Amino acid sequence: MKAKIEPGKVQGSIPVPSSKSMAHRAIICASLSKGVSKVGNITYSKDIDATISCMEALGAHIEKFDTYCIISGTDILNQTGDRCLDCHESGSTLRFLIPLASQVKGKVTFKGQGRLMSRPMEIYETLFKNQNLIYQQEDTIQIQGNLKPGYYSIKGDVSSQFISGLLFLLPLLKQDSTLEILPPYESKSYVDLTLSMLKQFQIQIDTIDETHYFIKGNQVYQAKDVLVEGDYSQMAFFAVLSHLNHPVTCLNMDPESLQGDKAILSILKDYEKKKDVTIDLSNCPDLGPVLCVLAAYHPYKTTILHAQRLRMKESDRIEAMETELRKWNVNIESTYDTITIHGKNEYKMDEMVYIHGHNDHRIVMAMCIFGLCAKSESIIEDAQAITKSYPGFFKDILNINGKVTLYD
Ligand SMILES: O=C(O)C1=C[C@@H](OP(=O)(O)O)[C@@H](O)[C@H](O)C1
Numbered sequence: 001m002k003a004k005i006e007p008g009k010v011q012g013s014i015p016v017p018s019s020k021s022m023a024h025r026a027i028i029c030a031s032l033s034k035g036v037s038k039v040g041n042i043t044y045s046k047d048i049d050a051t052i053s054c055m056e057a058l059g060a061h062i063e064k065f066d067t068y069c070i071i072s073g074t075d076i077l078n079q080t081g082d083r084c085l086d087c088h089e090s091g092s093t094l095r096f097l098i099p100l101a102s103q104v105k106g107k108v109t110f111k112g113q114g115r116l117m118s119r120p121m122e123i124y125e126t127l128f129k130n131q132n133l134i135y136q137q138e139d140t141i142q143i144q145g146n147l148k149p150g151y152y153s154i155k156g157d158v159s160s161q162f163i164s165g166l167l168f169l170l171p172l173l174k175q176d177s178t179l180e181i182l183p184p185y186e187s188k189s190y191v192d193l194t195l196s197m198l199k200q201f202q203i204q205i206d207t208i209d210e211t212h213y214f215i216k217g218n219q220v221y222q223a224k225d226v227l228v229e230g231d232y233s234q235m236a237f238f239a240v241l242s243h244l245n246h247p248v249t250c251l252n253m254d255p256e257s258l259q260g261d262k263a264i265l266s267i268l269k270d271y272e273k274k275k276d277v278t279i280d281l282s283n284c285p286d287l288g289p290v291l292c293v294l295a296a297y298h299p300y301k302t303t304i305l306h307a308q309r310l311r312m313k314e315s316d317r318i319e320a321m322e323t324e325l326r327k328w329n330v331n332i333e334s335t336y337d338t339i340t341i342h343g344k345n346e347y348k349m350d351e352m353v354y355i356h357g358h359n360d361h362r363i364v365m366a367m368c369i370f371g372l373c374a375k376s377e378s379i380i381e382d383a384q385a386i387t388k389s390y391p392g393f394f395k396d397i398l399n400i401n402g403k404v405t406l407y408d
C-alpha cells in the first residue's frame, strides 16, 4: 500500500487507540489466571494478534469480539508437548513469552518476521545456557527446559522487555526470586506498566530499591475484568500534528497513566517555551521518530540524548529518520546514541518526495505527520507497516481532514 500525502489543515477529534503495551500485558496476565477474565477496549493490530495466538498456543482459551476478549487462563506449569509460537514482528510478544514458554514440558519454537529475529536476544540466550537449558537460534528460536527461581542479574540498557518477561514468570515458580537490574536502567517506565498490570491480577512484586525486585514464589494470577487505557505513543503523533498544524482533540486518554510516552505533553510545553531543546529519550524510546519531526519544524536546535535503543527496533529508527528527513533537506545528524536537528519553519520541494517506510509503523506514521505539515506533496511507500500497531491510522487521519490518498 502507498499513501500520497498532501499538505493541508486538519481539524476534529481522534479516538486514540488503546495501549498496545497494556493490551499485551492484560492478555498475558488474563491468560495465566485462574478463572475467566474480560479484557475490554482492545485495539487489534498484528502485534496484539500475535500475543493472542501465542497465548492460545500455550493453552489459554481466547474468544475475540470486536473490542474485547474473553479469556480462560492456562496452567502454564503443566503443559506438555511441543509448541510453535509465531510472534510476527512483535518484540514484546517474543521477549515476554520466552520465560513463560520455558515451563512447557516439550520443545517450544518461536518464529518471527521482518527484523524480529535479529533484534537483541543474548540476555535470554545467556540465562538459558547458564542454567544448562536448550536455547538455539537460527531462523527460529528453539527452547527447552524450565527456567528456575533464584537470583537474576540483567543489563538495564538493552531492552526492558527481558525484565518484564521474567516478571511474568517468576511469581509462578515454587521458590522466591530476586531480579537485579544493572545500570543504566532504561525504559523503566515499561517495567512499571508490567508491575501495575500484575498487581491488578493479584501478583505482588516488591520493589526493594531502584534496581532490585523481590518476587515471592507460588503466587496465583486471579482472573479480573480490565479495560485497556489509551495509548500515549499513538497519541503523540496527533499531539505533534496538533502543535504544528491545527488543534486536534485526542479522546480516550487517562491523565493518571503511568505510560512513559506521556512525556510528549511536557516535551511539547518545552517547545512552546524554549529555543534550543534537549530531550532525554531513555524512558520513552517510541517517541523518537515523531520527535524528529517536531524538531525538524522547530527553527532552533534540538538534541535528543540516550537514543541508542532506537537502532534495535523494527528498523534502525535513527538511520531511517535521517534518510527520510534528508529527502526533505532537513538538517539532521547523529552519533550512535544522539540525534541533532537544526529545524526550520517550512519545507517545500520542487518534485514529489518518495518516502520509504523501512517496514516500520512508527517511521510511516511520523513521515505522514511530516508530510501533512509540509508545503509540497510526498508518497510513502510500504505504508501498510502501520498494521503492526495501528491499522486504523490513515482512516483516523482522513477523519480529521488529513489529505491522504491510499493506493496499491
Ligand atoms: O514493554 C513494552 O511494552 C515496550 C518496551 C519498549 O521497548 P524496550 O524496553 O526494548 O526499549 C518499547 O520500545 C516497546 O515498543 C514496548
Ligand SMILES: C=C(OP(=O)(O)O)C(=O)O
Pocket: 047, 089, 090, 091, 092, 093, 286, 313, 314, 362, 389
Ligand atoms: C518497538 C516496538 O514494539 P516491539 O518492541 O514490541 O516490537 C514498537 O511498537 O515501536
